[in-house]
Amino acid sequence: MGLKTTGRVTIGIVDSGYGFESSPPVGIDRVVASQAFRFDQGVILAPVVNDRLGHGSALLEVIAEQAPQAEFAIAQIFTERLSTTPVQVAAAIDWLVEQQVDLINLSLGLRNDRDILRVACENAIKAGVIICASSPAKGDPVYPSAYPGVFRMTGDARCTGPKQLSSLKTQYADFGGYVKARNGVIGASAGCAQLTGHIGRYLTTGGASDLNSVSHWLESQADYFGVEVRFPPGSVEQKDGGQEK
Helix, strand or coil, X not given: CCCCCCCCCEEEEEECCCCCCCCCCCCHHHEEEEXXXXXXXXXXXXXXXXXXXXXXXXXXXXHHHHCXXXXXXXXXXXXXXXXXXXXXXXXXXXXXXHCCCCEEEECCCECCCCHHHHHHHHHHHHCCCEEEEECCCCCCCCECCCCCCCEEEEECCCCCCCCCEEECCCCCCCEEECCECHHHCECHHHHHHHHHHHHHXXXXXXXXXXXXXHHHHHHHHCCEECCCCCCCCCCHHHHHCCCEC
């Protein structure tokens, strides 16, 4: 498939592809480019196959519902299981930059820093591409969310629906989103996709694409601020729902 339509916002999704089954995900008709990245002693380009895992299809639907005017470029790195290599992720990011995407969703996290992945993210950011990557709400950092200039996105149980988001600004994550999606996808993967969708909608309405402007806009939309705190049953804080806007 070709490059994005001039003047439109295109969102790249690096995941398990998108479904062709009888109940296709919302947004499948807005996919304008797709490419699979297999690994066999190096990265091999291949046609995208059916999304056997359902993970990428669920995320496409989440983002498409949040950003109904956006188009999509799909980079498939998962096939039989949710396992990949840094070189595949880096190749997918490089390809998405070539497709002139505005925004990339990476609902994944690798434990180790790798030069090839870091450089791919740096080059994307230099090209003006916004990167959203999953980050655990607590624990050791993962990549690429730990790289400078990448939005660290996670799930937040305080968000009771797709329209809600939180401004966390913790050592672990920048923003949190609704934790549920189709096909049983939950947690940071779903939260990251929700936030990518919010940003996509912001961009399609003419929002400035520099990182500071995007961050300030997300904060202005937040329903909750600060870390998610779990209080004992029956406490006043629990009834009030925590630090709500």
